[in-house]
Amino acid sequence: MIDQIIKFAFEEDIQDGDHTSLSCVPANAKGKAKLLVKEDGILAGIELAERIFNYYDADLKITKFINDGEKIKIGDIAFEIEGKSQSILATERIVLNFMQRMSAIATQTRKIADSIDHTDAKLLDTRKTTPGIRAIEKWAVKIGGGHNHRFGLYDMIMIKDNHIDYSGGIEAAITKANAYIKEKNLDIKIEIEVRDEQELDEVLAIGNVDRVMLDNFTPAKIKEVLAKIPSHIETEASGGITQENIVGYAETGINFISSGALTHSVKSMDLSLKAVYEK
Template sequence: MIGASATGRASDGVAQENADAPRSAVLAVVDAALAEDAPWGDVTSEAAIPAAARATARVVSRSAGVLAGGLALELAFARADGNLEVERHLDDGAALEPGALVATVHGSARSILLGERVALNLAQRLSGIATLTRRYVDAVAGTSARIVDTRKTTPGLRALEKAAVRAGAAHNHRFSLSDAVMLKDNHLAVLAAQGLDLTDAIRAVRARIPHTMHLEVEVDRLEQLPAVLAAEPDTIMLDNFTLAELRDGVALIAGRAIVEASGGVTLDTVRAIAETGVDVISVGALTHSAPALDLGLDIDIDIDLDIDRAPVP
């Protein structure tokens, strides 16, 4: 399973941190993107640029933000042409200002142009996620709440997007359906149809999973909490609760489980949610609604005069 190594179980139900997405996952994404973008090569560059032309290109930030996707950017050029020299000047998580030099690429002009769009697409997308994530993290600074992502990621890009969340100084929730048990309303409805009350239903699930598996239960009203608490889950998600309900929920749970808030979380509301005392705030917008960060590639092509006069091969 691509990206499985990016996930680890922690005692609080949030994935352990890794600095980068697994290289294998990034390579798979980059190779697929290059095959999509140039299935038979870059016919424009091959027709217009001499094969011997060399170039130096600089990847530059056009706006303020947080960098992510440096490995994807590097590998996009490296897979376009293994002879390209790629130097990354900033690490993921670095703060960017307009004009910041992110990376330099030197080598075949054709090859640089071949890798340009894939490199920029991935770095812009991932840096946008890191930038938005950092805004959420900054919004709850000084509280005990941690910001986490969700599984609302772009299909095929989950390992990269979750790494971008980490670059933005937040944390990962479960990576996949295989990582932890999360009983949501639909699961509980199916269990209730079997004649089990809420407590017995959760206990039945607990009995079927390894003792090392994290168990989280979603509730959508305060009245469910006593029955859920009796089953002793590891985490309780308070879904779409008002601020007053969140405070009451935190008081009722009283440290007997990790408290996660979800639903209705925006940059305008996240601070108040954190101040209710919840432990974790999950934000789908980190990955499904982050705008791309503006990065550009400035290129200087060095074409020898003799080459310039010769016909393009």
């Protein structure tokens, strides 16, 4: 999937040629460039950058000074790239676009993950990602210390409020989901969202689910209901959870906390690829 994303990025950006570089820069010119950090945070995308450079021109040589997941500060040089000047120019913006977004996601994730590190709760991302580059954004979450929830609609049955309403209720949804897994011989888990304690009680009476998502429950309410949930059913908190209140949720004893804010609303980190011109 990563290689498909890289391939499409070049098709989108270059098509029949980088005409600016092809017209202005000699074909045999060699050059260097350095990735300059302009913002403090967590670096993400170095491994991806290397794959992008190698995909376009296997002769490009990258020298890495900082690795994925490491802290960065203004003025740091993350890597140096050396090779054909035309190749460096053709790959520059694609590398920066991905690394700026990945580093922002990793930085946001690290801040939140560190704040709940004293608990056993695991921080999860969601499907609230940029269409087409979900694999890149979820990779950044992992670099930042978070964990990936399902990647898509295909690797888990996640019964949410609309599914419950459309299928005719909680019991019908759970029954149909289990029958579907058996019929299709699938090895996937079932998670169900509950909106209040009454719905939770109904789910627990039926069983046959792997995880319960407590949607928009307060930390106090979560503490109250966790005692009734069997240990073999995982628990997840979601909805209305922010960086400011997440510690309270983590300290309830919940297994997982999912947050769309890890990916859907970050501001790209300021990075720059500066040419080192040698006469």
